[in-house]
Amino acid sequence: MTSIKDVAAEAGVSVATVSRVLNEHPSVSEDARTRVLAAVASLGYRPNAVARSLRTDQTHTLGLVISDVLNPYFTELARSVEEEARALGYSVIIGNADERPELQDHHVRTLLDRRIDGLLVSPTDGGSPLMLDAARAGTPMVFVDRWIPGVDVPVVRSDGRGAIRDLVAHLHRLGHRRLAIITGPAATTTGQERVEAFREALEECGLDLPDEYIGQGDFQADSGRRATERFLDLAEPPQVVFATDNLMALGALDAVRARGLRVPDDIALAAFDDIRWFVHTDPPITAIAQPTGELGRAAVRALVDRIEGRAPRSVTLPARLVVRRSCGENPATNENPATNENPATNENPATNRSQT
Amino acid sequence: MTSIKDVAAEAGVSVATVSRVLNEHPSVSEDARTRVLAAVASLGYRPNAVARSLRTDQTHTLGLVISDVLNPYFTELARSVEEEARALGYSVIIGNADERPELQDHHVRTLLDRRIDGLLVSPTDGGSPLMLDAARAGTPMVFVDRWIPGVDVPVVRSDGRGAIRDLVAHLHRLGHRRLAIITGPAATTTGQERVEAFREALEECGLDLPDEYIGQGDFQADSGRRATERFLDLAEPPQVVFATDNLMALGALDAVRARGLRVPDDIALAAFDDIRWFVHTDPPITAIAQPTGELGRAAVRALVDRIEGRAPRSVTLPARLVVRRSCGENPATNENPATNENPATNENPATNRSQT
DNA sequence: CTGAAAGCGCTTACAG
DNA sequence: CTGAAAGCGCTTACAG
Numbered sequence: 001m002t003s004i005k006d007v008a009a010e011a012g013v014s015v016a017t018v019s020r021v022l023n024e025h026p027s028v029s030e031d032a033r034t035r036v037l038a039a040v041a042s043l044g045y046r047p048n049a050v051a052r053s054l055r056t057d058q059t060h061t062l063g064l065v066i067s068d069v070l071n072p073y074f075t076e077l078a079r080s081v082e083e084e085a086r087a088l089g090y091s092v093i094i095g096n097a098d099e100r101p102e103l104q105d106h107h108v109r110t111l112l113d114r115r116i117d118g119l120l121v122s123p124t125d126g127g128s129p130l131m132l133d134a135a136r137a138g139t140p141m142v143f144v145d146r147w148i149p150g151v152d153v154p155v156v157r158s159d160g161r162g163a164i165r166d167l168v169a170h171l172h173r174l175g176h177r178r179l180a181i182i183t184g185p186a187a188t189t190t191g192q193e194r195v196e197a198f199r200e201a202l203e204e205c206g207l208d209l210p211d212e213y214i215g216q217g218d219f220q221a222d223s224g225r226r227a228t229e230r231f232l233d234l235a236e237p238p239q240v241v242f243a244t245d246n247l248m249a250l251g252a253l254d255a256v257r258a259r260g261l262r263v264p265d266d267i268a269l270a271a272f273d274d275i276r277w278f279v280h281t282d283p284p285i286t287a288i289a290q291p292t293g294e295l296g297r298a299a300v301r302a303l304v305d306r307i308e309g310r311a312p313r314s315v316t317l318p319a320r321l322v323v324r325r326s327c328g329e330n331p332a333t334n335e336n337p338a339t340n341e342n343p344a345t346n347e348n349p350a351t352n353r354s355q356t
Numbered sequence: 357m358t359s360i361k362d363v364a365a366e367a368g369v370s371v372a373t374v375s376r377v378l379n380e381h382p383s384v385s386e387d388a389r390t391r392v393l394a395a396v397a398s399l400g401y402r403p404n405a406v407a408r409s410l411r412t413d414q415t416h417t418l419g420l421v422i423s424d425v426l427n428p429y430f431t432e433l434a435r436s437v438e439e440e441a442r443a444l445g446y447s448v449i450i451g452n453a454d455e456r457p458e459l460q461d462h463h464v465r466t467l468l469d470r471r472i473d474g475l476l477v478s479p480t481d482g483g484s485p486l487m488l489d490a491a492r493a494g495t496p497m498v499f500v501d502r503w504i505p506g507v508d509v510p511v512v513r514s515d516g517r518g519a520i521r522d523l524v525a526h527l528h529r530l531g532h533r534r535l536a537i538i539t540g541p542a543a544t545t546t547g548q549e550r551v552e553a554f555r556e557a558l559e560e561c562g563l564d565l566p567d568e569y570i571g572q573g574d575f576q577a578d579s580g581r582r583a584t585e586r587f588l589d590l591a592e593p594p595q596v597v598f599a600t601d602n603l604m605a606l607g608a609l610d611a612v613r614a615r616g617l618r619v620p621d622d623i624a625l626a627a628f629d630d631i632r633w634f635v636h637t638d639p640p641i642t643a644i645a646q647p648t649g650e651l652g653r654a655a656v657r658a659l660v661d662r663i664e665g666r667a668p669r670s671v672t673l674p675a676r677l678v679v680r681r682s683c684g685e686n687p688a689t690n691e692n693p694a695t696n697e698n699p700a701t702n703e704n705p706a707t708n709r710s711q712t
Numbered sequence: 713c714t715g716a717a718a719g720c721g722c723t724t725a726c727a728g
Numbered sequence: 729c730t731g732a733a734a735g736c737g738c739t740t741a742c743a744g
Contacts (some may be wrong), residue, residue, distance in 0.1 A: 004738065005737080013714080014714070014715045014716075015715090015738080016739080017713085019738070020740095025740095032713080032714080044489070047737085048738070049470045050471050051410050051736070051738040051739090052737080052739075053738090054406050054407050054720050054737080054738075055719080055737080056720085056738085056739065056740095069435050070428075079425050079426060082452060096438060113402055115404060133400070250632060276606060277636075280638060281637055282637065282638030282640075284638075357721095369731085370731045370732075372723080372731055372732080373730065373731075376724095384730085388730080403721085404721055404722070409722090409736095410720090410722075410735095411721080411735080411736050
């Protein structure tokens with residue numbers, strides 16, 4: 001590899017001057033600058049980022065630890081994170097935790113060893129010692145989507161309560177009374193919140209949530225399948241299953257299909273997280289959509305603020321209900337099922353937008 | 357951050373000794389080793405990977421430049437790559453090209469600047485000067501999925517010809533005669549090969565492929581939508597649309613749905629790349645499945661072989677046809693549509709497995 | 713405006 | 729077995 005020394009030799013200047021030209025330091029003569037630039041071009045020189053990082057103690061790199069790359073929600077989040085980071089002059093290294101705490105720790109450790117400038121994480125659990133230590137040690141950090149209570153780290157997430165209330169009202173209006181939920185791990189905030197919000201919304205409608213209608217899942221498809229099978233085995237199965245993420249909804253569909261049953265005739269289905277395929281599934285699936293791209297961008301901005309010495313802000317954005325046909329026909333738009341999607345989408349315009 | 361000096365001071369030895377302990381160098385006294393280890397533990401010391409890389413000229417990092425993170429095929433590929441790399445002691449940095457050559461170059465450049473040990477790429481185009489230079493300069497490199505002809509770099513990919521021939525035979529058997537294709541960019545090998553294989557397969561059935569039945573796509577959903585609209589506007593629209601990736605199939609579904617038409621009654625649809633949602637779409641989609649996980653693992657093994665001085669091997673694995681209902685009822689399994697999936701899956705067991 | 717020199721945190725021949 | 733020292737490729741006060 002050609003180094004800064006080669007460039008200096010070629011241009012007939014010192015390495016200090018080469019470095020100044022490369023870093024656009026003002027005090028370099030026009031003559032020196034041209035000669036250096038010419039040398040850089042003719043040698044095809046590219047500065048060694050490793051050496052530069054060691055010297056400056058900055059890597060211009062953000063670490064992003066997501067819960068699961070195979071989940072389209074996180075994939076979209078990762079994409080918007082990378083995009084915004086790139087716009088701000090950072091690159092991002094993604095670590096996939098696969099919903100496994102040890103793997104999450106592995107990535108956090110590797111990222112820290114590489115001296116990334118800041119860490120974006122969507123925690124898989126309640127917080128390992130490693131992550132808590134990192135936060136306490138002052139590593140610039142921001143939580144996205146999920147967070148760890150009691151840690152002084154900004155959180156960028158969406159609030160699904162309103163949308164879940166809308167969903168339950170929608171289900172109640174369609175005549176459903178026995179509603180079940182497939183939850184995420186209790187150690188995750190999203191896992192907890194979605195059940196709580198669901199339970200509260202049921203109460204508002206005068207319904208309750210019996211234990212056998214709570215399926216313990218882990219945000220992965222298999223757990224959705226198993227939970228749904230258990231629901232279907234009940235003496236009195238639920239009329240609706242609400243999967244708290246899209247992968248568990250996929251598993252639920254597998255289970256329903258395996259029994260030769262139909263959605264929504266035999267059992268209705270709704271999901272948290274909207275994905276493009278939900279428009280084309282059989283039937284199209286009613287889902288709660290998060291402003292994923294916005295979340296990713298806001299998270300990066302918060303982290304970069306923190307890194308560059310500005311005060312980072314937590315951000316909470318509302319999610320919204322997108323009604324499709326998986327819970328039964330919507331009486332309101334019944335007459336024209338083919339175009340059900342659009343009016344329903346606007347049923348619940350984003351309203352409450354809060355920033356802390 | 358605590359450095360090796362702090363550990364040396366705490367343990368009462370030189371930094372050389374600390375380094376030896378950390379790198380499991382044999383000649384260290386038992387006594388020194390215990391003291392160093394104790395110091396490491398009590399200080400919570402973690403070696404600075406940046407400094408180590410600068411010194412050893414190895415980063416133990418692989419770069420992976422994929423064409424599109426939002427494409428589940430590449431996401432699955434990325435996951436298997438990371439898994440195998442981790443097993444071999446490497447981490448991976450993913451760059452998402454979004455099917456844009458400039459963005460691809462941006463990532464290759466960044467990765468090279470970081471002095472990754474090797475590069476895994478699925479090229480978005482015919483090869484930029486940057487990439488060709490890197491290959492010529494001897495950067496350890498392996499192509500996955502797509503490749504650039506005329507460059508001396510091992511290729512790990514799957515061969516879809518057999519499966520495409522099976523697909524065309526299946527369509528012909530169902531009575532379809534007017535078959536259209538939505539291709540990928542002509543600059544990509546997969547873009548080219550899939551049309552060629554399709555055209556050859558049609559010829560074997562005595563059919564031809566008129567220009568108006570070739571929709572130029574770019575492997576993204578929008579292009580699939582536009583191509584399909586153009587097909588539907590034809591005086592004599594095709595009876596089948598074969599989308600050469602899953603995202604363009606999604607776009608095709610959007611277009612069909614927007615016209616109020618039905619698959620397969622009004623038009624049949626098949627796709628290259630099988631994804632989990634295809635089981636639950638309306639109707640379930642006939643697709644060509646690649647051994648994605650295998651490809652990712654083989655690619656990593658080839659790259660690591662190259663990095664560690666062993667001879668890397670190119671690998672070609674067969675893809676296989678998975679028949680579902682999007683092209684019309686399969687006469688053979690007609691009597692039991694509900695369980696169509698399983699027998700159909702086995703219709704074309706993977707046969708030709710070649711290694712070069 | 714420019715260069716010599718120190719130093720970032722490691723590893724590794726070299727001597728002992 | 730151990731330590732002093734050089735050096736990886738940069739950047740940046742410091743002097744001039």
